[in-house]
Structures are given as C-alpha cells and as structure tokens.
Amino acid sequence: MELFLQAASVALQPMAIAAVGLGALVGLIFGSIPGLTFTVALALALPITFSMEPVSAIGLLLGTYIGGMTGGSVSAILLGIPGTPSAAATVLDGYPMTKKGEASVALGTAVIVSVFGGIFSLIVMIVSVDLVSRMAISFGPAEIFALVLFGMSTICGLCGDSIIKGLISGVLGLMIMTVGLDEIEGVPRMTFGSVNLLQGVNLLVAMIGLFAIPFIIEAATDKMDLTSKRVAKIRAQMPSLGLLWSKVWLMLRCSALGTGIGAIPGTGGAIASFLAYDHARRFSKDRESFGDGNIEGVIAPETANNAVTGGTLIPLLSLGIPGDPATAIVLAGLMIHGITPGPALFMQHATEVYAMYVAVVIAYVWVLGLQLIGIRFFVHVLKIPREMLAVTVLVLCAIGAYSIRNSAFDIYAMGVIGVLAYVFVALRVPITPIILGMVLGPTLENEFRTAMMLSGGKADIFLTSPIALLFFALALLVVGLQVASELKLGRNHQQKVKV
Amino acid sequence: MTDHQKDIVLSIVILLLAATWTWLVVSTIPPGFGDGDIGPRAFPLAFGLILLALAAILFVSSWTSGRAKPGVLGPPDETKTSFTQKIHWLAAVLLLGEIVLYGFLLEKIGFLLATPVVVVLVMALNLRIRSVRHLLGMSLGLTLACWLIFEKLLGIYLATGTWINLR
Numbered sequence: 189m190e191l192f193l194q195a196a197s198v199a200l201q202p203m204a205i206a207a208v209g210l211g212a213l214v215g216l217i218f219g220s221i222p223g224l225t226f227t228v229a230l231a232l233a234l235p236i237t238f239s240m241e242p243v244s245a246i247g248l249l250l251g252t253y254i255g256g257m258t259g260g261s262v263s264a265i266l267l268g269i270p271g272t273p274s275a276a277a278t279v280l281d282g283y284p285m286t287k288k289g290e291a292s293v294a295l296g297t298a299v300i301v302s303v304f305g306g307i308f309s310l311i312v313m314i315v316s317v318d319l320v321s322r323m324a325i326s327f328g329p330a331e332i333f334a335l336v337l338f339g340m341s342t343i344c345g346l347c348g349d350s351i352i353k354g355l356i357s358g359v360l361g362l363m364i365m366t367v368g369l370d371e372i373e374g375v376p377r378m379t380f381g382s383v384n385l386l387q388g389v390n391l392l393v394a395m396i397g398l399f400a401i402p403f404i405i406e407a408a409t410d411k412m413d414l415t416s417k418r419v420a421k422i423r424a425q426m427p428s429l430g431l432l433w434s435k436v437w438l439m440l441r442c443s444a445l446g447t448g449i450g451a452i453p454g455t456g457g458a459i460a461s462f463l464a465y466d467h468a469r470r471f472s473k474d475r476e477s478f479g480d481g482n483i484e485g486v487i488a489p490e491t492a493n494n495a496v497t498g499g500t501l502i503p504l505l506s507l508g509i510p511g512d513p514a515t516a517i518v519l520a521g522l523m524i525h526g527i528t529p530g531p532a533l534f535m536q537h538a539t540e541v542y543a544m545y546v547a548v549v550i551a552y553v554w555v556l557g558l559q560l561i562g563i564r565f566f567v568h569v570l571k572i573p574r575e576m577l578a579v580t581v582l583v584l585c586a587i588g589a590y591s592i593r594n595s596a597f598d599i600y601a602m603g604v605i606g607v608l609a610y611v612f613v614a615l616r617v618p619i620t621p622i623i624l625g626m627v628l629g630p631t632l633e634n635e636f637r638t639a640m641m642l643s644g645g646k647a648d649i650f651l652t653s654p655i656a657l658l659f660f661a662l663a664l665l666v667v668g669l670q671v672a673s674e675l676k677l678g679r680n681h682q683q684k685v686k687v
Numbered sequence: 688m689t690d691h692q693k694d695i696v697l698s699i700v701i702l703l704l705a706a707t708w709t710w711l712v713v714s715t716i717p718p719g720f721g722d723g724d725i726g727p728r729a730f731p732l733a734f735g736l737i738l739l740a741l742a743a744i745l746f747v748s749s750w751t752s753g754r755a756k757p758g759v760l761g762p763p764d765e766t767k768t769s770f771t772q773k774i775h776w777l778a779a780v781l782l783l784g785e786i787v788l789y790g791f792l793l794e795k796i797g798f799l800l801a802t803p804v805v806v807v808l809v810m811a812l813n814l815r816i817r818s819v820r821h822l823l824g825m826s827l828g829l830t831l832a833c834w835l836i837f838e839k840l841l842g843i844y845l846a847t848g849t850w851i852n853l854r
Contacts, residue, residue, distance in 0.1 A: 239842050352745045356701060359741060363708065363734045370727035377716050377727055378708075405782055408813040409775040575814040576825065579806055583829055586789055587798075591843050596790035603786030607779045614772040615697055633730045645723035 195542030198243050199550065207244040208547050211251025212554035218252075219259025220271045220570065221577065226256020228403060228581065230517040231395045234524075235588040242525035242540055247547035249521045253514050254306060254551040257457060257494055258559065261298040263570060265291060265486070274457025274493040277465040281478060281485025288481050292425035297483060298490045299559040300427060301439055303552045305491035308443035309450065309498025310548050313505075316451075317541070320506035324531035329639035330649045334659035336632045339509040340624065341663035342452075351674050353617045361625020362632070364389050371630065372637055384597040391520055391626055393589045393598045394605050398622060399513065400585045401606020402613050407578035426560070431483070438468055438484060439491045446492035450499020450511065457493035457512075464492030498548070505529045505541065509628070516623045691753030698746035705742055709735035778813060785809055797848035798838075802830040 198204065211233065218229035229252050237245035260275030265282035278298065285294040327335065340358065367378045368388025379385040432439075442464040449460035468488035469478045478485050500511040501518075508530035510516035522529055527537045534541060589602040609619050643649035650656050688696075712731045719726025785808055792801035803826035810816045810825060837843040847853075 236837075236841055236843065352741055352748065356738065356741045356745065359734055359738045363731065363738065366731040366734065373727050375717060375727040377731060378711060401782070401786075405775065405779050408782065408809075409778045575810070575816065578814065579809055579825060580829060582786075582809060583802055583806065583833055586786070586793070587833060587837055587843070587845065590790075590793060590846060591837075594844060594846070596794045596846075599790035599793070600787055603783045603790075606786075607783045610779055611774055614774045615693055617697070636730075637725055640725050641723040643723060645721070645725075 191538050192542045195539045196546050198539065199247065199543040199546035201244075203241070204244045204247050204543075204547070205550055207240065208247040208251040208550045209554045209558075211248040211253075212255035212551050213251075213558060215252040215255025215257075216259035216262070216555065216558055219256035219275075220262035221572075225272050225399070226252060226259065227513045227517065228399045229256055230514055231392070231399050232581070232584045232588050234392055234395075234517060234521055235591045237521055238524070238591065242527060243543045243547070245525055246518075246521060246527070246540070246544055247550070249518050250544065250547050251551040251554060253518060254494075254497055254548065255555055255558075256514070257497055258299065258302045258306075258490075258555050260493075261302070261486075261490055262295065262563070265294045265298065267570065272457070274461050274496070275489070276458060277461040277489035277493075278486055280465065281480070281482050284479065284481035285483070285486065290481065293427060294483070294486050295563060296425040296560065297427040297431070298486055299556060300432065301435075301487045301491040302494040303556050304439050305443045305446055305493070305495035306497055306552050306555075307549070308440070309447040309495040310545065311498075312447045313498040313501050314545055316502045317505045318534060320502065321531050321534050324507055325535075327531055327655065328653075329635045329642060330653050331655045331659070333632065333635040333639055334650065334653070334656035334663075335507060335509070336628050336635065338659040338663040338666070339503075339507075339628050340632065341666040342509075342511070342624070349616065351670055353615075354621050357612065357617055357619060358621035358625040361622035362629040363625075364394065364622070365391075365626050365629035366633070371634055384595065387593070389601055389605075389626075390592055390598055392517075392592055393602050394626060395513075395517055395520070395623060396585050396588050397602040397605035398609040398619050400581050401603065402610040404578045404582050404585075405607070405610045407574045427483075435484065435487050438471075438487060441467065442488045442491040443495040446495025447499040449492070450496035451502045452499075452511070457496045460496045461489035461493040464488040505533055505544075506531070508631070510624070513620050513623050516627050519627060689753070691749050694745060694749035695753065698742050698749060701738065701742035702746065705735050705738035709739065781813055782809070785813070793846040793848075795848050796851045797853055798845035799830060799834060799853045800848065800851060801846070802833065803827055806830070 214229050214233060215226045219226045230249060233248055233252050237248055240248065256272060257274060260270055260272030261278050261282065263269050263271040264275040264278040265286055268279055268283035268286075270276040270279050282294050282298070285291060324335075365388065367385060369375070369379075369386055370377055376386060445464050445467065446457075446460040449463065450457075465485060465488050468484045469475055472478065472482070472484055474482060474484075500515045503509040503511055504515045504519055506529070508519070508528070510519045519529060527533070527540050585602060585606075586599055589598045590596065592598055609622075612619055639649050640647075650660075709732065712728060712735055716728040716731060717726065718728045785805055788808075789801060789805040792804060795801075806826035806829055807822050810822055816822060834845065838845045
C-alpha cells in the first residue's frame with residue numbers, strides 16, 4: 189500500500205498528468221486520421237520522452253496508446269473509414285448511425301464504453317501481472333529462451349494471409365538485430381568496417397521507418413481526399429443511463445473477450461473487435477438491424493478493442509513479450525528509461541509499475557474529457573489535407589531518428605528501412621513480425637548462448653526443464669494451428685474457385 | 688505483373704539476399720571455441736539458412752500455384768483480383784533521396800536551414816504543390832513550430848550545421 193501511495197504521488201504530479209494528457213490528445217488525433225495510426229504516433233512520441241522523468245515518459249506513451257485506440261472510432265463513425273484497424277468493426281454500425289443522424293449518440297456511447305472496457309482490462313491486468321511475474325521469477329536462461337521462442341511463434345498470428353511471408357519478415361527482423369557488436373564476446377558482426385554500424389541498427393529508428401515512411405509515400409501517390417467527405421458540425425452526446433444499464437452485460441462480456449484476446453501475443457484490437465461484433469450480433473434480440481445502425485454494433489467492438497489495451501500489457505509487463513507493434517514501442521520506451529519488463533519487474537521497479545496503473549486511469553479520464561468536450565474542435569483534424577500531414581510526419585520522423593544518437597546515419601537508416609517497408613506492404617509482406625524479431629532477437633540469442641555455456645554445450649538443459657518444454661509445446665501448438673488454418677483457408681479458396 | 692509473378696521475384700531477391708548474408712557470415716564472423724561456446728557466428732548463420740529455406744519455399748509455392756491456376760481458372764488475367772498494390776518506385780526512390788539529402792544537410796547547415804529546403808522539395812516534387820504561398824508558409828511554419836516545440840520547450844537537441852550555424 190505504501191508503495192502504491194508513493195507511486196500515486198509520482199503519477200499525480202502535474203507534469204506527469206500533463207504528459208498523459210498530451211499523449212491522449214496526440215493519440216486521439218493520430219488514431220482518428222485514417223492511415224496515420226497511433227503506432228506512428230507512438231514511434232514519433234518516443235524520442236520526445238528521452239528528456240522526461242520515467243513515469244511522465246511512460247505516461248505519455250500509454251496516453252498515446254489509449255488515446256489512439258479510442259480515436260479510431262471517430263473517423264469510423266463520422267466518415268465510414270476506420271482510423272485504426274481496431275476500429276474497422278465499428279464502421280459497420282457506427283457509420284449507418286451517422287447517416288441516420290445519430291452520430292452524436294454513437295460517438296458518446298463509443299467513448300463511454302471505451303473507458304469501461306479499458307478500466308475493466310486494467311483491473312484484470314493489475315491482478316494478473318503480479319501473479320504471472322511471481323511464477324516467472326524462477327526462470328533461468330533455458331526457460332527464458334523457450335518463453336521468447338514462444339513469443340516468436342506468435343509471429344504466425346501476425347502473418348496476415350501468408351505464413352511464409354510473415355516468417356520471412358520475422359527472420360529479417362532477427363537478422364537486422366545481429367548487426368553490430370556481439371553482446372557476449374564483443375565481436376563485430378556484419379559491420380563492414382563502419383563505425384556507425386558497430387552499435388547496430390537502432391530499434392526506434394527502425395520502428396519510425398517501418399511505420400511512418402510508408403504512410404508518407406502513400407500520401408504522395410494516393411490521392412485519397414478526406415476533405416471531400418463532409419464532416420458535419422458534431423459533438424459527442426452522452427448516452428442515457430438506461431441505455432448503458434441495458435447493455436452492461438454485453439459490455440462485460442466484450443470487455444472479458446477483449447482482455448483475453450489482448451493477453452494473447454500476436455492478436456490485437458482488430459481481431460477482438462470483430463469477434464466482439466460477431467458475438468453481439470449472434471446473441472442480439474435485434475439481429476436483423478445489425479449493419480443498419482444498431483448501437484450494440486458500436487458498443488461491442490469499442491468495448492473490446494479498448495479492453496485489449498490492458499490485456500496486451502499483461503504479457504508485456506510480466507514476461508517482456510509485446511503482443512503488437514504498439515506495445516513493442518511501449519516496451520522500447522520502458523527499456524530506454526531503465527525499466528526492463530519481465531519476471532523481476534516488481535522487485536526492481538514496483539513504484540514505476542504502480543505509477544503506470546495510475547497513468548492508465550488518468551489516460552482514460554483524459555480521453556473521456558477530450559472526447560466529450562473537445563470533439564467538436566478536434567474533429568476538424570479530419571479536414572487537414574493528407575499531403576500536409578505527410579510533410580509534417582516526415583519532419584517529425586527526421587527529428588525523432590536524429591535525436592536518438594544525434595547522428596545523420598540514423599536518418600539514412602530510417603529512410604532505407606522505410607522504403608523497404610513500403611515495398612513489403614505493397615507486396616503484402618507483413619512488417620509487424622520484423623519488429624517482433626528485432627525486439628525479441630537479442631534476448632533469444634543471449635539466453636540460448638548463456639544456457640549452452642552453463643550446461644557445457646549440452647542441449648539437455650532445454651529438455652529437462654518442464655517449463656521450457658511447456659513453452660516449446662505451446663510454440664508448436666501456435667505454429668501448428670496457424671498452418672492448419674492456412675491450409676484450410678487454401679482448400680476453401682480452391683473449392684470456391686472450382687465452383 | 689500478377690501477384691504470383693511478384694511473389695516469384697520477391698522470393699528470388701530474398702534468396703539472393705540470404706545467400707549473400709550466409710556467405711558473408713561464414714567469411715567474416717569467427718566461430719565459437721566449443722565447450723558450450725557456440726560463438727557469435729551461430730545465430731546469424733542459422734538465420735541466413737532459415738531465410739534461404741523460407742525463400743525457397745515461397746519460390747516453389749508461388750511457382751506451382753502460378754502454374755496450376757490457369758488450369759483451374761481457364762484464361763487467367765481477365766477476372767483475377769490483384770491483392771498486392773502497385774509499387775510507386777519513382778515516389779519511393781525520390782523520397783529516399785530527399786531523406787538522405789535531409790540527413791546530409793542537417794549536419795552541414797543545421798535544422799533551421801535544412802528543414803525548409805527539404806520541405807519545399809518534398810512538397811514541390813512528391814506532392815506536386817505549386818502554390819508559392821503554400822510552399823513558403825508550410826516550410827517556414829513547420830520549421831519554426833518544430834524548433835520552438837522541440838528545441839525550446841522540450842529541450843531536444845536539433846542539429847546545428849558544420850558549414851553554416853545559425854545559433
């Protein structure tokens with residue numbers, strides 16, 4: 189309790205509250221602009237946190253994450269274009285509500301249920317993180333290697349429509365992280381005599397390039413004009429208590445679904461929101477009106493995708509495994525400030541972790557306030573021409589990449605990685621596995637090598653630990669299920685073609 | 688180019704990359720000393736070999752599905768849906784050039800001069816904006832706003848030039 193009070197006093201400092209608020213605002217804006225996801229916002233916000241106190245810095249990132257997840261619903265409801273992939277299911281009934289003149293109620297309801305889902309997942313997270321961490325504290329190098337391998341297997345869930353392309357992407361991420369000085373023996377690897385490459389490719393530089401540069405190139409080539417879609421004068425209207433009370437059971441079910449999905453690395457908000465939408469439609473008394481502006485079609489996905497935020501933080505904080513690109517950036521932010529998530533997190537940084545819990549609550553308070561009061565102002569962001577955003581993002585990318593090590597080399601690296609990411613996206617090669625490979629690669633290698641050294645070169649060390657065997661089995665299960673699902677999809681596709 | 692052809696080209700490029708990587712790893716990184724030390728070479732080598740195998744699988748699967756499809760579908764291209772997007776090589780290479788130029792100029796003439804130059808270039812060449820008012824307003828406004836927010840408010844170091852230094 190003493191630790192919690194200490195953490196609360198840190199998180200409730202004016203600077204920390206302001207940082208969370210700034211993050212929530214930036215997240216809402218980026219999340220609401222189609223194509224400019226909150227992952228881009230997180231990548232750009234990360235360098236800003238360098239000069240901040242750890243709690244303010246993490247608060248800024250969490251605010252951006254939570255604000256972005258909520259902001260996706262704004263353009264989904266008003267324009268029929270999801271601001272983020274996780275808001276795609278909201279379009280199905282949110283946009284028809286706008287066409288019926290019920291945009292204000294849809295927006296207001298989306299905000300309230302988003303906060304409900306987020307707080308629900310926070311409570312689950314608070315209970316789970318400590319428990320999982322306590323279990324994981326006894327892990328040695330062999331168990332950690334097996335755990336990270338299991339984390340890597342979730343690449344399969346991020347592969348999109350081709351498991352091979354996803355695996356290629358993941359292996360490329362692993363390869364990139366081997367460039368530079370070997371951490372154990374200090375041997376330069378693939379540096380070609382370049383001093384800049386001795387430190388390797390910076391994870392943050394790669395993230396900025398991977399997520400922001402494709403947007404800039406697409407903005408220059410794609411003439412999608414959002415301003416042509418009329419954005420009416422709008423305000424968020426609070427739903428009635430009666431409406432909320434009548435849907436509270438649906439909100440609880442969707443919150444549990446979203447938290448559970450979020451806790452599985454490699455899934456994410458989009459899957460949770462579609463599953464929740466389907467669940468709501470399946471069990472609704474008014475099933476026929478789904479797709480024509482049923483409020484349950486807004487409540488279910490918005491509750492679920494915000495419940496994902498707490499869910500994804502469970503494996504991130506307790507095991508150090510990021511479940512999606514956004515949490516990978518949060519992980520990078522934590523590590524920059526000397527907070528290494530994993531089994532020992534509570535022993536070393538209990539205050540910071542409790543402060544993060546408080547920051548999440550503050551972020552939802554900010555989101556609620558900003559959306560309900562400020563939506564009529566920030567909805568104008570949707571009118572900013574895409575080209576202007578592209579130029580602004582380019583300059584922010586360059587500032588972010590340069591400020592990491594004050595080196596122009598990082599800007600060049602960002603450009604090269606970004607253009608490659610654009611080509612990959614165009615060829616439907618998923619780029620998220622690259623991030624997972626880059627984040628988990630060094631731990632994978634270091635723990636394997638340490639385990640082998642401890643065992644004198646005997647691989648038995650991995651086979652005699654029940655925990656390691658469990659994680660190996662889980663990894664095989666995840667890969668097996670994904671391969672089976674892809675084969676089934678392929679067969680169905682062939683049958684359809686023949687018909 | 689169809690999706691299958693694009694996948695075949697992609698797999699060949701990845702195959703070449705993996706082969707080059709593997710060769711470089713073997714020829715430049717020393718192996719381990721034994722007795723549990725697997726050395727700094729093991730993982731990069733393993734990744735190179737895995738990438739080779741994955742690229743080979745992608746090549747074979749793209750090749751076989753590309754050849755099998757016409758038999759099932761009849762004449763292909765008329766009704767075929769392309770799932771991949773068109774790659775705008777010129778726009779991509781142009782932006783890469785501008786980013787490299789930006790990095791170079793940042794170190795030579797500093798943030799305050801390099802930024803408006805690159806913003807004008809991107810707006811004029813990539814976004815094809817011709818209005819002088821827009822070009823000047825955006826480039827100067829963005830530079831000033833970023834300088835005030837990052838350098839003055841947040842205390843983040845923005846590059847100063849070695850040739851010209853305005854501060």
